[in-house]
Amino acid sequence: MTGTDPERDNLLATLADRRAFLRGSAEGLSDEQARATPTVSTLSIGGLVKHVTATERQWMRFVEHGAGSDDADYTIDWESLDWSDPSSIPEWVLRRRDEFVLREDQTLAGLLDDYAACAQETEALVRGLDDLGVSHELAPAPWNEPGAAMSARQVLAHLIGETAQHAGHADLVRETIDGRKAMG
Numbered sequence: 001m002t003g004t005d006p007e008r009d010n011l012l013a014t015l016a017d018r019r020a021f022l023r024g025s026a027e028g029l030s031d032e033q034a035r036a037t038p039t040v041s042t043l044s045i046g047g048l049v050k051h052v053t054a055t056e057r058q059w060m061r062f063v064e065h066g067a068g069s070d071d072a073d074y075t076i077d078w079e080s081l082d083w084s085d086p087s088s089i090p091e092w093v094l095r096r097r098d099e100f101v102l103r104e105d106q107t108l109a110g111l112l113d114d115y116a117a118c119a120q121e122t123e124a125l126v127r128g129l130d131d132l133g134v135s136h137e138l139a140p141a142p143w144n145e146p147g148a149a150m151s152a153r154q155v156l157a158h159l160i161g162e163t164a165q166h167a168g169h170a171d172l173v174r175e176t177i178d179g180r181k182a183m184g
Helices: 006-026 031-035 045-065 091-098 108-128 152-178
Strands: 135-137 149-151
Touching (some): 006 045, 006 108, 031 108, 045 108, 045 152, 149 152
Antiparallel strands (some): 135 149
């Protein structure tokens, strides 16, 4: 169904609202501030924006193409990875770790532009779906039940939760940086 319907509109509006909270935490920051990790965690606002963008794109690839649309092999033996030796870690795992870092060759403005582009891509894909019930089996992974599947509707609900959770993280990081609160 191309176009709009109340459920689709509601899900997309809720996701846009949660994105605005995350973007609000980044508003007015310098690149240096966006890289800062001022709490006991390693989270930065730039890294959170980058991660949420990558995660949203990954889930939209899943909605469009199903599992296996990336090079991730979730069945690896996580406990045997030598985290101190990057050469022993699969490339896709290193890329995922990099999602949480605003590197020196990146800018917050660039990440926010990419996040806005991602939002437009998601909106177009979701509006173009015939049915939010379109479902794909999840990739084999220790955290997925064998044979488990997710519909586009469930993916959108998951993205809303993921974005809200990380917007909360970003709000705490921002408050620690300069006392500003994006979420009230």
